[in-house]
Amino acid sequence: MTFDIQMTAKKASAAKHQIASLSNAKRKNLLTLIGNNLIAATPAILEANRLDIDHAKSSGLSAAMLDRLLLDESAIKNIADAVFQIAAQPDFLGAISHMQPQPSGIQVGKMRIPLGVIAMIYESRPNVTIDAAVLCLKSGNAVILRGGKEAQHSNQALAQVLKTSLNSLQLSEDIVTVIPIADREVMATMLTLSESIDLVIPRGGEGLINYVTANSRIPVIQHFKGVCHLYVDKAAQLDKALAILENGKTQRTGVCNALETLLVHESIAAAFLPLAAKMFESKSVVVHACAKSLTYFKDATPATDSDWHAEYLALEIAVRIVNDAEHAFEHIREYASGHTEVIVTEDFSLAQRFMREIDSSVVMVNASSRFSDGGELGLGAEIGISTSKLHAYGPMGAESLTTEKFVVIGDGSVRE
């Protein structure tokens, strides 16, 4: 099977103005229709998913991956509910901000517009197919989706729902494409099509993201590691610190907003670390401790430089006693991945400094790193997380898939 990605991208680019210039009301109709059509197509989607699951089992896919791949009636209902939620969110396209008269007499404002055509590369998770497509449509973009090969049949069934919905509103099918094959060459070619595609969002392992960054002529949203820090200051309330530590490290471990490193102010270490050690023991958290803190933990191993860099994604944590807040700032500047950092303190001025000076995408005072998520931050659904600063930084909602252009109003105005 071959697939003409050049033609697909060209068609998407030719169709993008249809979705971009749709009124917000019609766009809402489209999304609602997609939700309804999804539920109506449940039998067909489950049949396609059954094929994927059978293939996956016979090729020995891990239980965790099977779990992500599997759909049932309630999973489809959940996907549709997410679509209805996105449809109900406030619109932002066409919003004009800052309309200001200038000394020359012209008026200048900025209008929010879609980016154009967005390419998503992601794992074998069928729910992402709909989520990503709907977030792109909400923000007025055309979209090209390239999911993992294990989900191919499911994805094509979902693509059919998207195309049917576009069709019945007289919109071009080219606005959404789900690439039918997970071919490396097709992806490599896609990454060169900067004339038609405006943005690439890769989701998956570091290898994929490095590959896309190295080979793309199109701008890429990068999401590398989440090495999240908690700094417990000398002015911390210990109960708050302990709750935030437990929640951040143990509520869910395989996620990028889990805590990986605990920094504790020297003068509070003797009071706080025994509490932390007890909690770690009860939750079976493996500790990698600096020389100064080693004695607080029963079975801790000495932390090395690689522990400060580690994204464990497991019940494991690195612990370091720091001399003072300045030392904690230095550690975070050196080792943070740009994701989320937390301070626990009652020192108002220090909290202000932390929020101002730590330049990760999410900085928190007295709150758990687990809140670092599009939904919890009030963005609605999340299309990805950016840990590089260009265009978007941190969790990205639909509005991150837009930009602003200048609009100028004159009355026959010319420049002197």
Place this chain on the structure above:
Amino acid sequence: MTFDIQMTAKKASAAKHQIASLSNAKRKNLLTLIGNNLIAATPAILEANRLDIDHAKSSGLSAAMLDRLLLDESAIKNIADAVFQIAAQPDFLGAISHMQPQPSGIQVGKMRIPLGVIAMIYESRPNVTIDAAVLCLKSGNAVILRGGKEAQHSNQALAQVLKTSLNSLQLSEDIVTVIPIADREVMATMLTLSESIDLVIPRGGEGLINYVTANSRIPVIQHFKGVCHLYVDKAAQLDKALAILENGKTQRTGVCNALETLLVHESIAAAFLPLAAKMFESKSVVVHACAKSLTYFKDATPATDSDWHAEYLALEIAVRIVNDAEHAFEHIREYASGHTEVIVTEDFSLAQRFMREIDSSVVMVNASSRFSDGGELGLGAEIGISTSKLHAYGPMGAESLTTEKFVVIGDGSVRE
């Protein structure tokens, strides 16, 4: 001569938090000091500039390039005045927008922060050295400047002013580097340093921009051509249309916001094109006309597809009669470069549609394309123009060199 760009970039990255966390008041002091020190250093700068001019003359540089290279006392005063103006502009770093309580009880806002380290690659224009450095400092960024080789001595004298100013406020010299050699290899290496450098802004010919885009591992602000369109609608007032046409095409021709293509509605062509032809003749504008409009002009040549793509940067224009507004929209969608497009019309609803549906970075109603410039649009000084939609779109002021991070405030808050 060799130059260690890796070390330079690392040092800039290590020093960036100094300029990022400076208070707005101190940052203003720094900029004012740079302006004063520039004026005080006038004799040294002129001496260095004399060396560049002597070299340039003996190597046969064009008069236009010599003109851009040459400094005199009043040119230095103008550069300093621009610095004082940037210093006086409102500050935006640390501004928090949208602080909102969330259902979980946490408060979430967004804070404006610098990008980090910015690399500028530009022509042999000494004034850009100061302009770019000061815009980066205003926005809290460290900066690495790589100017054209013809301006090397002037640039080093200007670099000395910047370093002296940083020094006298106890700030690291590493915050600003002017690379002392214009070596292609140094630039090629620089473009791979994505761990230390956050953004590259190339200014110059299409060749340079293509080279940088193809070779950079760092995000790039792209400024390709300015193929600006004027559409004179059937509901246009002819005097406004004529004034905007003359201003756009003839006020300055070598600039990216000059008009390159005139589209005229069929039903107004017989009334408008004779006026346009007369103006073109009086200003010696060469016309490339479509088959339908050819007869309106004395010495016009027939327009080909390459004329619709052309950025003449000269007293030359392409003219096309379109069937209706839809036809004009189609032409612009096909040939526009993402820079600036103008409609002249009194039709309110059509003007609204034009503003909404044309997705160039600047869309104008009844105003000259020549207003498409950072100063005229109210941005203050301009660091560049982006014709791609990621991160920034259109003329970029200092604020375009920033991003927003999330700030979260809790009270021991954890996720359920």
